[in-house]
Amino acid sequence: MGILSRYFSTTDLTEIKLAVQEAEKKTSGEIVPYFAEASHHYKEWNWFGSFIGGGLGGSTLFLLDRFGFKGWDYGALDSIVFVWLGAFMGFILPYFLSSLRLAIVPFGAKKFFVNLKAKEAFLEEEIFRTSNRTGILIYISLREKMVRVLPDTGIAKIVPQSDWEEAVRLIVEGMKSKQKKEGIVASILFCGNLLVKYGLQIQKDDKNEISDEIRDGGTQL
Template sequence: MSILTRYFSKSDLDEIKSAVGEAESKTAAEIVPFFAESSHHYKEWAWLGAFLMGGVTGVTFYTAQKFYGLVWSGESFFAVLSVWIGALLGLSITALFPKIRINLVSRAAKQYFVDLRAKEAFLDEEVFRTKNRTGILIYISLFEHFVRVLPDKEIARIVPKSEWNEAVKLIVEGMKSNKKKEGIVSSILFCGQLLKKYNIQIEKDDKNEISNEIRDGGKLM
């Protein structure tokens, strides 16, 4: 099952695609919505889970000895064993359950991988392949709730970077309020109005240079 059909109904996808067509009818730009379930697998952070759980079990063992007077023969062996058991348990849990693992990842690390994957998507989808370099990638990373808007160089030259903040905000708020489709549609239509505001007008011989199909970035977790 693709991530698009997992997160959106057919009517949702049709509305998003229709919004792309409507926004593009007002401007020379080509808007490319790209969905990724996540921008990285974050499997490296399973080792942090192992470290933290090992520490917890080690401290628990020490506390039981120190404050409750529990005494075993071979205490050192059991102390080391408790740390190893905790570490293996932490590694297993965080490796098997992505939703737990991602909570160990810093915001800066998530932003790094989202930025990297968005740039890769821009190139993979050939958003630069327009006559006047007027493509726009709207990159949506569902698991992280992060969004990036990457305009090609001609649009970036005309539209200030800060103007895209509202497009990002509409999608993020939609995801947080469980209204993903509404937020995405509003964001795409906003992009159309923004480009019209900056006079990036549709040309008489305008062609649909990039398909309006929604891109499925697949599953990484």
């Protein structure tokens, strides 16, 4: 079952699927939840960590020289050792500690990769293949604590983008409070009600065009 089994029980996954089915009983929309542990590996930021570590190593030597042991005569070799040791530690720690690596990544970079992965997931899952273009992707990136709601054209032209903010908030709050499943279920049901509100009620000849299971987006870290 991949990454989903690390974060959700079988019961959780069933409840999420049932939430999709419940929401789709009221609307012609096709709701597709998609869960990824992270949207990028961010390994290029190990080098940024190395840069920070080198700076800290040099700063440590400066402080020792200024306030440390007066009997120690610091030389050029000491400077090289401190800087390179700091750079090495700054690279190796984020390499093995994904939480530390993620902490040094700028918010703008994380936002870029989440947006990119969400668009890729929209295409990979073929959200666009419904007859009236009424598919909607709920993309969840756990480690960045970011959510993107991507409606297809049949929905986007009717529902304002700002109205999806509550769907995003419900999942983000659930992730922060360690209630991931509850947040996802609440968001799915909210999306169903929102579609009904804007007139996308279920049609007599409605068919389930996309499966209801939450998608396994895997992990990048």
